[in-house]
Amino acid sequence: MTISYEKFGLKEVINASGRMTILGVSKVSEAVLKAQQFGGEHFFEMADLSEKTGAYIANLLKVEDAQIVSSASAGIAQSVAAVIGQGSLFHAYHPYTEKITAREILLPKGHNVDYGTPVEVMVQQGGGQVVEAGYANMCSAEHVEMMITDQTAAILYIKSHHTVQKSMLTVKEAAAVAKSHQLPLIVDAAAEEDLFKYVAEGADLVIYSGAKAIEGPSAGLVIGKKTLIEWVRLQGKGIGRAMKIGKDNILGFTQAIEDYLAKGSESGVSMKTRLVPFIEGLNKIKGLTAQVVQDGAGRDIYRGSVQVTGEKSAKEVIAELKEKNPAVYTREYQANNGIIEFDIRSVNEEEMNKIVQRLKEIM
Structure with missing residues (x-):
């Protein structure tokens, strides 16, 4: 045909x-297409495929663990659900239950943008409630810190050309605030090209698009702390079920990451x-x-x-x-x-x- x-x-x-x-988004290479074909022509234990490809990617990127998801947007939603649910299967099943009290996700006001859908939609899908810090044209570490309460679940940082660039705190500064308050820092770096930088700067979870800089098939990648990645993976039993990714794209994306690290952009x-x-x-x-x-x-x-x-x-x-x-x-x-x-x-x-x-x- x-x-x-x-x-x-x-x-x-x-x-x-x-x-x-x-x-x-982007075109894929012959090598990626072959990996997708292999995935499409064979069967796998999907939980095992998810964990093993995650471990393989984590080794390539020198991080504790990694999880392939269906898109960077899914990565935001599932990461939010993960930090809110704290590894509880009950909370994965019931992400919007009133039993969860710490739902606030702190976000610099200039980062609450529409990139095709508003950032806050993905946060809400994961069960979070956006709390904006600072102002549209300025957000410092102090602005973020003053908004932290006992209902704060995480700090979210959007690294994107869509966001306000001037007078904003850096990822390192956001990480310092998060660490001092024992909160996870989630960095959405969907279109960014450096797969090492943000973990090195202190982020606990970093999200990338599969089809942008990496030029893979439709997919997303979440990397970071092992415990948090396990919590993200658990969301496959919750909201992640509606965002699942096929075996062909898991293998195609894994190949794309390997090729990207070898050849760059x-x-x-x-x-x-x-x-x-x-x-x-x-x-x-x-x-x-x-x-x-x-x-x-x-x-x-x-x-x-x-x-x-x-x-x-x-x-x-x-x-x-x-x-x-x-x-x-x-x-x-x-x-x-x-x-x-x-x-x-x-x-x-x-x-x-x-x-x-x-x-x-x-x-």
Whole structure:
């Protein structure tokens, strides 16, 4: 049976938006596909597969334990349920019971963002109650500490380009507060590229997306303290049952982690080099001014930033880029300022030429 865009009446997509969930996040390698195929063609004792792959990944990452889940969002919900339930099977079965009194999850106000769904939705799904610390433009260690009560279950830190970057406490500072009050620190680092940094900085649980920087299949990873990971794993008998991941993606993701550690991801230097002819082509189009910019959160990611100054607005150009086949998706966060960003990590030279040609037609 042949699989194609045409079979289902789908448009091809050029993904210049980045590793975004709405576009299927990323492509997987042949090695990952083979691991997924092996998983799909064989049977396993699923509890054993979960524990053994977790132990294998933990050894690769030099952490106490690891658990593969269905997504980074599931990782947040199950981690919250874990720290609230404290390893109790009753609490896994009844995560919203009134018998649990410590449900508060402290979160810097500037971290309570919508990344496709609000962070607080995942916290609530795990049985937690968000308590915001600090202000939208500022949160210090003192702001977090003053909100701690006997009902506090954990501190949650969102490391993301979606969150407020300025005047925020660091992961190390959040870890120091958590440790001084004997609370776990959960770090959601879904799209981050460093799989070692946040545990080293004192986080007790760290959550990654499988399909973003790691370029695996749809999956999530929770790493950290062994006891806490065991509590996360226990949620498979509770809310995690509705978020279970298949054997094919468990093995595919494990392979993706191994490959990622061996090969890494594209460097910023490489991105800047590939962007040169793209930027030159865009600057030849009347009404567009293009330059290379670094990721706003300081990651080693470089993008094409295009200021739209013609008769059409940036929002109109973005809409027209999506209309035809292939549909071109861009980063739209600065459209109100007349700026369109192009993330080329998943875009090849041929696709960049298609984008330049499409923009010539639109402008």
